[in-house]
Amino acid sequence: DGGITQSPKYLFRKEGQNVTLSCEQNLNHDAMYWYRQDPGQGLRLIYYSQIVNDFQKGDIAEGYSVSREKKESFPLTVTSAQKNPTAFYLCASKFRTVYNEQFFGPGTRLTVL
Amino acid sequence: AQKVTQAQTEISVVEKEDVTLDCVYETRDTTYYLFWYKQPPSGELVFLIRRNSFDEQNEISGRYSWNFQKSTSSFNFTITASQVVDSAVYFCALSGSSGAGSYQLTFGKGTKLSVIP
Numbered sequence: 001d002g003g004i005t006q007s008p009k010y011l012f013r014k015e016g017q018n019v020t021l022s023c024e025q026n027l028n029h030d031a032m033y034w035y036r037q038d039p040g041q042g043l044r045l046i047y048y049s050q051i052v053n054d055f056q057k058g059d060i061a062e063g064y065s066v067s068r069e070k071k072e073s074f075p076l077t078v079t080s081a082q083k084n085p086t087a088f089y090l091c092a093s094k095f096r097t098v099y100n101e102q103f104f105g106p107g108t109r110l111t112v113l
Numbered sequence: 114a115q116k117v118t119q120a121q122t123e124i125s126v127v128e129k130e131d132v133t134l135d136c137v138y139e140t141r142d143t144t145y146y147l148f149w150y151k152q153p154p155s156g157e158l159v160f161l162i163r164r165n166s167f168d169e170q171n172e173i174s175g176r177y178s179w180n181f182q183k184s185t186s187s188f189n190f191t192i193t194a195s196q197v198v199d200s201a202v203y204f205c206a207l208s209g210s211s212g213a214g215s216y217q218l219t220f221g222k223g224t225k226l227s228v229i230p
Contacts, residue, residue, distance in 0.1 A: 031216065040122075042204065042222040043158075050216060058217070088156060099146050099165060099208075102218055104158040 002027045004105035006091050011110045013078070013085070021076045021108045023091035029103075030096035032074035036060060037088040037107075046089075049074055050096060078110065086112045115140045117207050119221035126195050127229050134190040134224045136205030142166075144210040147181065147188045148218065152202040164188060195228045202226070 004025045013019045023032065031050050035043040045058030049068040063082025068074055074093075078085045088109050092102040116139040126132045138147065149161040162172065164181050172179050176193045192199055202225045206218040 033218075040222065043218075043220045045217055048216060090156075090158065092158075099163070101148055101160050101163050103160060104150075107156040109156075 004091060004093055004103060006089075006105040006108050008108060009106065011108055013110065013112050015112055016080045018077055018079050019110065021078065021089055021091075021110070023074045023076065023105060024072055025074075025091075025093045025105075026072060027093060027103065028071075029093035030071070031094050032068065033092040033094075033102060034058075034064075034066065034074070034076045035090045035092065037090060043090065046076065085110055115142075115207050115209055115219040117205050117219050117221035119203075119205055119224050121224045122222070123225045123227070125227045125229060128197060129194050131191060131193050132195050132226065134192075134203050134205075134226065136188045136190065136221060138186050138188065138205070138207045140207060140209055142209040142211055146208045146210075148206040148208070149179065149188075149190050150204045150206065152204065152223070154201070158204065161190075192226075195226075197228050197230050200226060200228045 007022045033048040034046040037043050044060050046064050047055055047058055047066045049055035052068055052071050055066050055068050065077045088107050090107045091105040094100045094102045118137045145166045147164045150158040152158050169181050178191045180189045202223045204223045205221045208218050
């Protein structure tokens with residue numbers, strides 16, 4: 001079955017630690033995205049990538065890093081520089097043409113202890 | 114800059130009632146795309162519909178219908194005969210056709226719908 005997988009579903013981190021969230025898709029989509037969701041805030045774009053080995057900052061990239069070494073994978077690292085990382089993180093992907101919709105993974109809930 | 118406003122933060126209805134979720138958008142692009150997503154309690158966003166700016170025909174899919182009006186920059190979503198399974202957060206989103214806006218979705222803050230049995 002085609003789809004987007006994110007792991008882990010729940011993640012706990014101590015302050016000062018970096019953590020990496022996984023996002024994999026087998027939909028042959030070109031573009032991939034990372035969003036952060038906080039209560040009452042909607043979704044905010046962290047990073048996106050249109051093609052392999054290229055990515056762009058979104059609206060709230062500070063404290064995060066990404067890589068896009070393979071078309072299927074777009075991992076997100078939450079660094080210790082991110083001051084308030086507790087949130088729900090959603091990964092999405094789509095074909096590169098403008099009009100196509102994004103499809104979302106199940107999300108990772110990150111809690112900083 | 115693009116903006117999507119969902120003025121209704123939370124709505125509660127009794128099962129079988131009809132409910133309309135409002136969405137107002139702002140964009141400078143002449144061609145753009147509008148979307149609705151559903152987020153059930155599990156968290157995953159589910160795509161519901163895409164509408165192109167050059168196609169103002171309204172759409173109906175089962176109990177769901179969408180009313181797109183360019184004159185008022187609105188793309189409202191109506192659920193007819195609501196059911197408990199419709200309880201979720203619903204997001205309206207906008208994508209432009211030029212520059213960075215063509216690759217990004219701008220989301221509204223969402224409307225939480227609770228359908229009471």
